Amino acid sequence: MKRRDALRVLGVGSWGLGAGHWLKAEGWRLKAQLTRIGIQLYTVRRDLARDVEGTLAKVAAIGFKEVEFAGFPAGTAVSLRAMLSRHRLTVVSNHVALQSLRADWDRTLDEAAAIGQRYIVVAYLQPDERRTIDDWKRLAALFNRAGETSRARKIQFAYHNHDFEFVPMAGTIGFDVLLAETDPKLVQFEMDLYWITKAGKDPLAYFAKWPGRFPLLHIKDMAPDGGFADLGTGTIDFARSFRRASQGGVKHYFYEQDVTPGSPFDSAKVGYEYLKSLRF
Numbered sequence: 001m002k003r004r005d006a007l008r009v010l011g012v013g014s015w016g017l018g019a020g021h022w023l024k025a026e027g028w029r030l031k032a033q034l035t036r037i038g039i040q041l042y043t044v045r046r047d048l049a050r051d052v053e054g055t056l057a058k059v060a061a062i063g064f065k066e067v068e069f070a071g072f073p074a075g076t077a078v079s080l081r082a083m084l085s086r087h088r089l090t091v092v093s094n095h096v097a098l099q100s101l102r103a104d105w106d107r108t109l110d111e112a113a114a115i116g117q118r119y120i121v122v123a124y125l126q127p128d129e130r131r132t133i134d135d136w137k138r139l140a141a142l143f144n145r146a147g148e149t150s151r152a153r154k155i156q157f158a159y160h161n162h163d164f165e166f167v168p169m170a171g172t173i174g175f176d177v178l179l180a181e182t183d184p185k186l187v188q189f190e191m192d193l194y195w196i197t198k199a200g201k202d203p204l205a206y207f208a209k210w211p212g213r214f215p216l217l218h219i220k221d222m223a224p225d226g227g228f229a230d231l232g233t234g235t236i237d238f239a240r241s242f243r244r245a246s247q248g249g250v251k252h253y254f255y256e257q258d259v260t261p262g263s264p265f266d267s268a269k270v271g272y273e274y275l276k277s278l279r280f
Helices: 003-008 042-050 053-060 078-086 101-102 104-116 133-152 174-181 193-198 204-211 238-243 265-279
Strands: 023-027 028-030 039-042 066-067 090-096 119-122 158-159 187-190 215-220 252-255
Touching: 039 042, 039 265, 042 053, 042 066, 042 265, 053 078, 053 238, 053 265, 066 252, 078 090, 078 104, 090 104, 101 104, 101 133, 104 133, 119 187, 119 265, 133 158, 133 174, 133 187, 158 215, 174 187, 187 193, 193 204, 193 215, 204 238, 252 265
Parallel strands: 039 066, 039 252, 066 090, 090 119, 119 158, 158 187, 187 215, 215 252
Antiparallel strands: 023 028
């Protein structure tokens, strides 16, 4: 059986489904690829602060289809939505500070609804917010309350990891407390493959133990010394995670780079081309 016939029998018209899994038919092992690649705009934060529309235009020209903000730049949500539309970019999510859940949640949700995003993500916790396991339990309760409110607005609440969530504490770790003590309908997670790898944990183990909890994925590479590297030049095996991403519930893949040696757009182009060419 030819490859195209195997695809037809399986009802698969394209390999590019954006889901990391293997298909087998008549001895063929068919690989998937990403078709809608996103970018976390923290990568180009300095350019975005100077020239919002020009930066979005450059991101779109590279080939990115989806964006995730790290806080909205100056301008109203309405004007941002119009800019994104002009450049055929879809806003999926935005990173917010923990304090916004306590002091400004209604306005934050109003802004999210106005721009049309589907996820809202707490991206970082200050050290004094996460000293003890009881702190992590209080955070889980806060996330459940925030997720209940956001769900009523048809916006999914999520939390983004770094590496500090995996520090052993009282026989467990903070990340596991958040996963165990939050309602999956109310609280989802954005897994950062760089930071979970830096913490010495296996993303596949989390996909298996907590299936469907990770709709958002951050993709950045690690240099041999543990620093950041352009995608495809470092040590992380992304294909391994992508093949099992459907188990984790991954729906959106975001390239991100915290620090770039030169132009962030040059690094973004390297990252996009790598992800576009990757077969898994």
